[in-house]
Amino acid sequence: MSNxxxxxxxxREHRLHACIASGGTLADMAxxxxxxxxxxxxxxxxQNSICLLLPALGMxxxxxxxxxxxxxxxxxxxxxHGGNAAVRAGNVHRWGAVKDGVWLSTALDERxxxxxxEEKLEEAIREVDRRxxxxxxxxxxxxxPGIIGDDIDSVAQRLQSExxxxxxxxxxxxxxxxxxxxxxxxxxxxxxxxxxxxTSENISTEKxxxxxxxxxxxxxxxxxxxxxxxRLLIALGLNVxxxxxxxxxxxMYSMTHADLSISTCPxxxxxxxxxxxxxxxxxxIIKHMPIGISNTGEWLRGVxxxxxLTNEVEEFIKEEEVELKKALEEFKPLFSGKKVFVxxxxxxxxSTAILLAELGFExxxxxxxxxxxxxxxxxxxxxxxxxxxxxxxxxxxxxFEEANLLRRVKPDIFLGHMNGNATxxxxxxxxxxxxxxxxxxxxxxxxxxxxxxxxxxxxxxNFNQNISKxxxxxxxxxxxxxxxxxxxxxxxxxxx
Amino acid sequence: MSNFIERPRFTCALGGAMATVTALPKGVPILHAPxxxxxxxxxxxxxxxxxxxxGYCGGLSIPGSNVQEKEVVFGGTERLEEQINNTLxxxxxxxxxxxxxxxxxxxxxxxxxxxxxxxxxxxxxxxAETGGFKGNSYLGYELVLESLLGTYISKGKxxxxxxxxxxxxxxxxxxxxxxxxxxxxxxxxxxLEVNTFFTIDDSLAGIQQAGSAELNIVxxxxxxxxxxxxxxxxxxxxxxxxDLPIGPAASDEFLRTVGSxxxxxxxxxxxxxxxENLRYYQLLEPMTDCFNDMDLQRYAAVIGDxxxxxxxxxxxxxxxxxxxxxxxxxDVLDEEKQSFIMARLTSLTSRVTPKIIFADNSTEIAGQVxxxxxxxxxxxxxxxxxxxxxxxxxxSLDRPLATDLGAAHLSVxxxxxxxxxxxxxxxxxxxxxxxxEDLISTMIINR
Numbered sequence: 026m027s028n029x030x031x032x033x034x035x036x037r038e039h040r041l042h043a044c045i046a047s048g049g050t051l052a053d054m055a056x057x058x059x060x061x062x063x064x065x066x067x068x069x070x071x072q073n074s075i076c077l078l079l080p081a082l083g084m085x086x087x088x089x090x091x092x093x094x095x096x097x098x099x100x101x102x103x104x105x106h107g108g109n110a111a112v113r114a115g116n117v118h119r120w121g122a123v124k125d126g127v128w129l130s131t132a133l134d135e136r137x138x139x140x141x142x143e144e145k146l147e148e149a150i151r152e153v154d155r156r157x158x159x160x161x162x163x164x165x166x167x168x169x170p171g172i173i174g175d176d177i178d179s180v181a182q183r184l185q186s187e188x189x190x191x192x193x194x195x196x197x198x199x200x201x202x203x204x205x206x207x208x209x210x211x212x213x214x215x216x217x218x219x220x221x222x223x224t225s226e227n228i229s230t231e232k233x234x235x236x237x238x239x240x241x242x243x244x245x246x247x248x249x250x251x252x253x254x255x256r257l258l259i260a261l262g263l264n265v266x267x268x269x270x271x272x273x274x275x276x277m278y279s280m281t282h283a284d285l286s287i288s289t290c291p292x293x294x295x296x297x298x299x300x301x302x303x304x305x306x307x308x309x310i311i312k313h314m315p316i317g318i319s320n321t322g323e324w325l326r327g328v329x330x331x332x333x334l335t336n337e338v339e340e341f342i343k344e345e346e347v348e349l350k351k352a353l354e355e356f357k358p359l360f361s362g363k364k365v366f367v368x369x370x371x372x373x374x375x376s377t378a379i380l381l382a383e384l385g386f387e388x389x390x391x392x393x394x395x396x397x398x399x400x401x402x403x404x405x406x407x408x409x410x411x412x413x414x415x416x417x418x419x420x421x422x423x424x425f426e427e428a429n430l431l432r433r434v435k436p437d438i439f440l441g442h443m444n445g446n447a448t449x450x451x452x453x454x455x456x457x458x459x460x461x462x463x464x465x466x467x468x469x470x471x472x473x474x475x476x477x478x479x480x481x482x483x484x485x486x487n488f489n490q491n492i493s494k495x496x497x498x499x500x501x502x503x504x505x506x507x508x509x510x511x512x513x514x515x516x517x518x519x520x521x
Numbered sequence: 522m523s524n525f526i527e528r529p530r531f532t533c534a535l536g537g538a539m540a541t542v543t544a545l546p547k548g549v550p551i552l553h554a555p556x557x558x559x560x561x562x563x564x565x566x567x568x569x570x571x572x573x574x575x576g577y578c579g580g581l582s583i584p585g586s587n588v589q590e591k592e593v594v595f596g597g598t599e600r601l602e603e604q605i606n607n608t609l610x611x612x613x614x615x616x617x618x619x620x621x622x623x624x625x626x627x628x629x630x631x632x633x634x635x636x637x638x639x640x641x642x643x644x645x646x647x648x649a650e651t652g653g654f655k656g657n658s659y660l661g662y663e664l665v666l667e668s669l670l671g672t673y674i675s676k677g678k679x680x681x682x683x684x685x686x687x688x689x690x691x692x693x694x695x696x697x698x699x700x701x702x703x704x705x706x707x708x709x710x711x712x713l714e715v716n717t718f719f720t721i722d723d724s725l726a727g728i729q730q731a732g733s734a735e736l737n738i739v740x741x742x743x744x745x746x747x748x749x750x751x752x753x754x755x756x757x758x759x760x761x762x763x764d765l766p767i768g769p770a771a772s773d774e775f776l777r778t779v780g781s782x783x784x785x786x787x788x789x790x791x792x793x794x795x796x797e798n799l800r801y802y803q804l805l806e807p808m809t810d811c812f813n814d815m816d817l818q819r820y821a822a823v824i825g826d827x828x829x830x831x832x833x834x835x836x837x838x839x840x841x842x843x844x845x846x847x848x849x850x851x852d853v854l855d856e857e858k859q860s861f862i863m864a865r866l867t868s869l870t871s872r873v874t875p876k877i878i879f880a881d882n883s884t885e886i887a888g889q890v891x892x893x894x895x896x897x898x899x900x901x902x903x904x905x906x907x908x909x910x911x912x913x914x915x916x917s918l919d920r921p922l923a924t925d926l927g928a929a930h931l932s933v934x935x936x937x938x939x940x941x942x943x944x945x946x947x948x949x950x951x952x953x954x955x956x957x958e959d960l961i962s963t964m965i966i967n968r
Binding site for chain 2: 069070071072073074075076077078079094097098099100101103104105106107108109110123125127128129130131132133134135137138145146148149152153156157167168169172173199200201202203205421422424425444445447448497498499500501502503504512
């Protein structure tokens with residue numbers, strides 16, 4: 026039975042044996058095929074991080090004419106105050122108009138916890154449908170309904186015939202998975218089950234004439250990155266549809282008409298692409314992120330090969346690379362031999378580390394938020410280009426391990442995810458953000474723009490250096506004297 | 522009451538508690554929670570708190586037990602115990618505060634039994650039950666203070682002239698640092714010793730003296746009341762509640778109220794008030810030309826929590842001479858508090874009585890404000906008297922409303938997404954001047 030026939034997607038711990046706790050070196054990881062860490066591994070000391078609700082909100086809040094109805098305590102969803110900047114900018118960049126994301130909370134209280142909140146949710150759905158007239162209401166479960174037993178699926182099913190909006194239940198109970206990438210599955214699951222079904226309105230939608238690809242973006246790329254990938258794909262003569270962020274609900278069905286689906290990150294898209302293949306027979310490519318010079322070329326080659334454009338693509342890549350490499354020359358003297366530490370989602374960290382090696386940096390440590398089998402080849406690529414072993418840490422943030430590693434490897438510059446640069450900054454290390462949807466990262470333009478930012482940060486790291494002289498991280502001296510991976514629990518058997 | 526809140530202008534009790542603990546000197550929160558609560562809070566802060574995230578041990582540095590289904594089924598105290606013991610080794614804190622979440626409160630983990638033996642051993646560790654379903658971030662602030670009062674601060678011999686200040690929740694009053702400092706500066710003019718708990722000049726040693734204060738001052742008609750009640754019960758300290766004093770009129774009243782509660786020499790208090798007013802108006806004086814020549818008086822809509830909405834409306838009306846037309850109060854209040862606030866706003870000493878809305882839903886607030894503005898548009902034709910020029914003082918959620926009214930806009934109340942805040946504050950005489958600078962600067966930005 027397809028996963029999409031279940032009420033909710035499986036946890037990635039089970040589906041992909043993904044893990045979040047490992048400490049070792051690159052050599053331990055490359056060529057080891059997941060034998061490096063224990064699925065579902067744990068720490069005996071941990072720091073809190075994010076849960077799947079946060080990235081899920083990033084996707085849902087972007088969908089035009091939708092509202093997110095959060096079923097949970099009043100704080101679940103308040104991360105959307107932070108995500109809203111991207112929603113506003115995303116709307117401006119696509120349609121020239123500022124628009125805030127709309128999210129609502131059933132604000133479950135003590136009474137609801139005792140008596141159940143389904144009735145409140147039902148009333149809320151009716152009221153939201155009436156007051157906001159959205160096309161989609163995402164009915165999202167946080168932790169509380171998951172424990173008290175409120176069934177968002179049954180509520181949605183019961184009310185669907187009563188309301189005009191499409192009701193999409195989305196499971197984001199944070200205590201159910203440690204792999205927050207399950208968020209992408211959760212939202213894709215809801216979209217796939219409801220928005221891709223044939224209806225009387227969409228059945229006549231014509232198949233596009235030009236070869237068309239689905240380009241997947243789960244909100245890790247801003248419009249500026251989409252533009253670059255569109256440029257590359259259009260150069261191959263392809264029509265590009267971008268899903269699911271900022272995709273109009275009425276157009277989502279056209280995803281089922283494409284000739285090919287292309288992932289921009291295997292951590293994001295495998296769940297949906299498998300479904301599109303199984304149900305609608307749309308082939309897909311899921312390899313790596315188009316970040317970095319060689320990886321962008323590889324990504325394009327994969328697509329071109331599918332459409333029989335092998336010769337055309339080689340010529341195109343050659344031209345692009347010549348132009349880019351010439352432009353990068355001015356930055357390289359400053360980069361040469363500088364030590365760099367990279368930390369982010371697995372594919373972003375790896376492909377960016379490869380790019381940094383291409384730019385002449387010496388990669389001295391890498392941290393990935395989680396690990397699953399999709400990334401095995403990327404570790405091998407990285408090992409090949411860096412030709413040197415260095416610390417590798419799988420961690421769902423856990424800045425205490427990062428602080429310890431930073432003091433050991435002493436990088437010249439650190440690249441961290443949004444919300445992940447403060448540790449390095451307070452240690453006085455120059456930083457460049459590796460994830461920020463307002464900035465450009467992917468394709469050839471992304472490589473150039475990242476280089477520009479790195480050059481700028483390295484030219485004057487005074488902000489961080491000054492902070493570090495007067496501000497302390499919250500760790501004991503004793504911690505710095507210990508092995509950075511002290512608190513990672515070792516399982517009985519390594520690997521599966 | 523509606524069955525939902527649109528884009529709540531606060532987060533949950535746990536979020537408020539995290540913010541409060543990270544604002545204590547070298548305070549380290551330890552979450553007994555699933556893995557996402559600190560991240561949710563960090564993103565909330567990044568988007569709502571004027572770019573202030575964390576503190577000494579905030580954001581994703583906050584230690585936590587990261588409970589999962591296993592703990593939900595079998596209980597999480599064992600995991601918490603392991604987490605706390607290792608936290609004491611890894612994290613360098615002066616006070617550790619265990620905070621519970623929705624999940625661990627519902628499954629009923631007995632956190633007190635884990636924390637008590639550690640405290641008995643002399644470790645500075647306390648806990649608060651802060652499950653998100655218990656209430657909003659203001660409650661979280663109070664729950665942490667209650668825990669401090671109950672287990673960390675003991676009753677001492679009353680120290681004359683010493684006061685505690687409550688009612689400003691760190692981070693969820695985005696200007697908390699500056700506001701606390703502003704209040705402290707005011708009170709120091711009366712030669713008082715002021716315990717503000719959360720500014721960088723406060724210390725844990727000072728906070729532990731809070732049980733010796735002569736008076737607790739709550740600068741809110743809502744937030745901090747419970748805390749003050751508890752302090753009265755266990756420390757026998759009386760309290761008074763005032764508006765958040767923004768600008769000269771409110772500061773005059775504040776000084777008089779405090780002076781009378783502490784039986785200070787009236788003449789002395791009046792002398793301070795005269796000095797401060799002189800100073801305020803001498804500083805304002807050079808703006809007199811432009812304020813008048815550029816016609817900088819505005820009709821205003823004020824939207825915010827009860828602390829800000831009331832005090833800013835009062836400042837605009839009584840000090841700046843603007844015309845607050847609508848005041849929307851966005852926190853959840855019972856009827857008694859609502860009528861108290863109504864009374865405050867209908868007794869402004871200027872002749873302006875604003876329309877008052879109690880609502881937590883931005884779309885509804887915008888609708889009602891626009892309706893009020895539309896009703897004042899007149900019948901059309903050549904001579905009209907609409908409510909222009911206008912200004913919206915609110916949060917960043919009220920920008921679409923300002924656009925629709927053709928009004929200028931300043932974010933003051935949470936969420937403040939579009940300003941960078943370090944230690945700016947609006948309290949006291951000095952704070953009034955800051956607010957004038959900010960209001961007028963947004964109006965003349967294209968000049």
